[in-house]
Amino acid sequence: MSPTLPMPFRPTRLLVLSGALWALGGCSFAPAPAAPEPLERLPEAFAEAESPGAYTPLRWWEGYGDPTLDRLIDTVLAANLDLVEAMSRVEESRALAGIATADLLPSLNGSASAGRSSNPNNAGFGRQIAALLGGASGDSTGAMPDSAAAAPPDRFESTDYSASLALSYELDFWGRARNDREAALRDLQASESDLQSAVLGVLAETITAYFDLSDLRQRIEVSREIVDVLRERAALTQTRYDRGLVGSFELYQIRQDLRNTEAALPQIEALLHDARGRLAVLAGRYPTELAPLLAETRLPSDPFADLPSSIPADLLWQRPDVRAAGLRLESARFRVGARRAELLPRLSLTGTLGLQSAEADGLFDLSQWFSNLTTGLTAPLFQGGRLRANVRAQEARWVQQSAAYGRTVLTAVAEVEAALARHRLERERFAFLTSQLDEASASVDLQSRRYSSGVAGYADYLDALRTRLTVQSTLSAASRDYALSRLGVHRALGGSWLDGAAVPPAPPTASDGPAGGLDASDSSDAPAGALDASNHSDAPEGSFLP
Template identity: 30%
Template sequence: MINRCTPVALAAALLMAGCSFIPTYERPAAPMPEAYRSAPQGVAPGAQPAAALPWQQFFTDPRLQQLIGLALANNRDLQVAVLNIEQARAQYRITRADQFPTISGGATASRAPDTVNGGYANVFNVGLQTTAWELDFFGRVGALKEQALAQYLATEEGMRATQISLVAAVANAWYTLLANEELLAISRRTLETREASVALTKLRFDAGASSELDYRLAITLTEGARATLALQQRQRALDANALSLLLGQALPAEISASLASTPLNQVPSLAPLPAGLPSDLLIQRPDIRQAEQALIGANANIGAARANFFPRIALTAQVGTASSELSGLFKSGSWGFSLAPSALLPIFDAGRNSANLDAAEVGRRIAVAQYEKTIQTAFREVSDALDSQASLEEQDRAQRAQLEAEVVRLRLSDLRYNNGVASYLDLLDAQRSVFALEQSVVQVRLTQLQNQLQLYKALGGGVTTPTPLAATAQATTSAR
């Protein structure tokens, strides 16, 4: 660490504004590789980075746009994050005010025995005064102000991170609800088919054309579809409740009614995104910037802890008028002032200041570790999304092809069974396979959309408002 308080500066500080014991801040090296292992597929040259792409352009479904808008207006977690900014801003203003004297106006009246002339004497005072204004020669108050400013900026970045998470959570819940509706439609259709199959098998069994084993197998398959339908209905209700919590209100009736009309394979694909370099995450992700501001604040705390080893110089001043009579308060000769500087030098504190400095230095090391962990987490999230793209596309293609083949096998098995060539077990096996594959195709499509969504979020996409502190930060920096 480089100390900015030189002997020359210290001498000047005693006359002017003081010096700072805050260590020179150096951003830690980013603990991540220089490139991603997988490159995004199908990205057009010149495509907008995720952090520069508004969510209104990334999510083109009008219903999803409406839901995200409702969540941004009503979600309680986001409201708390916004209020935290206001609280941090007020705390910064409180700390910054400590650099300036507090001037109070006052009036006093007293009556006491007059030991010189006998009797009682009246004393009236009116004036302005400042009490124990700390002259920040060693930068303690300034360091605390720097820490409060860093906390203010970190809170604002935290709010932006909450926005990104909220936009992604609403989109994820919406896609999950669409998948639920499609799975329910598949289960209802399958259950209807199997109930008809049970009725037909019962007629064949009663007529002696099939065995009781075929009849019982048909019932087993039907009840299995019924149980799956009940499970999916429960999950659909739970997912709808989760979306309502994100929105901060009930799901709009017109959107709820339109869920069944949009299968996942008709949902527009999300735009491919350029991943850029891993180092871009340092400026794209608000959670990383939040962790860095926390590190800057911890660095400033060290300066305040160091300044505690030096004298605290305070000034008490008063100007006003005093008189033994109310009528004489503002007459010539009644005016006066007083200055009372004081210095408090720590001599013995049982190791309090040393422990405070140790705690501040450990706090900085903790902040460094948290900053580095945030970077590593961001890199992993992007890498996971990129690594999954190609394999998900291949899985989707393979399962669709498998489903097409199984549908043909089901048709042929049904034909062979009706002609007495194949057993009923072959037909049931084909039915089970088609039902499972139809559900798997929906699940893989949902996973693809969630993967694209995760990449958008991991790259810093989803911020809805400009940074309101840019001008504030510049103004406060010049006023430090």
């Protein structure tokens, strides 16, 4: 009876089957995108946006019109260590995204080996060969034949050379690797938004410290002038007291005002050194290195009153923290799909192609090729509940990110409204103090003329001069506060207020889900407490949850 030959292996059948499975492998278990409830009630414009204007620079700090500030910011952006740290986090996220992308691709490894083996004929591999040779003599027990001519050698030796390529690939049938990749890409984009947040924060700290420095310098100068006036006024009062023209109370009152002003000067100078130190740290320099750049600083004399007449709420999407929160919500959503896919079997392909020879010279003989192609299916049968716990944990993170996103949007709207209101009120305060300074200057001129004509005394002139200097110091602080209120609007809006064409797009909605994702109206596969915007019947009042 002829032996039955095995069915020849046809790799094409396996490839066709794998291709069919790949074509069907568009499944994704990521839940449908769902926006937090506060986004549905987002106003179209902010209530406090009311003054006309068309200020739209991308380098928005140039609106202060201060070349020294512009040079300082360029220095800070080039050397700030916080930004270096934030940029390295972006590179880390980019590398992690590359790792996640690599899981979608086949892995190819090359290997080469050379080996020589030597085995006795009565043990191990040598015994097996000896038994086979002994079978030819008719000994059914496999014992060694007695004939010396038929006796095998005492040792069996062999040499083997091989070189091969090994290919392995997991068919992402359930979308596990694709969802992990999408999540990693969203994390990368969120880290880029974090970098923009860091830039905005560094700019705000730099501008604040710069205007603090300018205000403190001006206040020190004015305070010294007030001290000079009070000393002259105290000397005049002392003379009048010696003549019996005034009582001791007036003399003591003037001296007390003088001592209070003198005592405040060291405190202001300490704040000045603190502002210099803050700027030096922001610029990545030592204070002495930054001193030449800060030799001349100033406050805006009339800080801008040109906010746009209507600021759309869509500008919130240019806030880096809002974008980052939305992207992290999307990342958590995709990771839910990836963890769900881990509950299902994995299909993998492995293949090897190489050359093998007993002689080194024959290693590159193409007739010495060998190959192997296999497919494998791995299913998680029992993991002690670990995989399902991973799914529940990731679903909980998804809900957390949705709540964080809604809170970030609400906070952003509140900050913009507060910043716009503060800018309006600081502008009014600045206008009032400017008028007060004009009136105080007019009073000084009047008292100077009255003293020159002999109608009023010199003390009246000194009192008027002191009042003007006090108002001037208050106006300096008001100018700083007004300029920083403008900064507050920039920071609340994430930079400048651009025209509509330049506004970044809003975060993804339900129509932007992954291919094969669940429909937004179907929440049957969503996690418990998932944020489906179409269903809020079970949510507690004020909750973002459905």
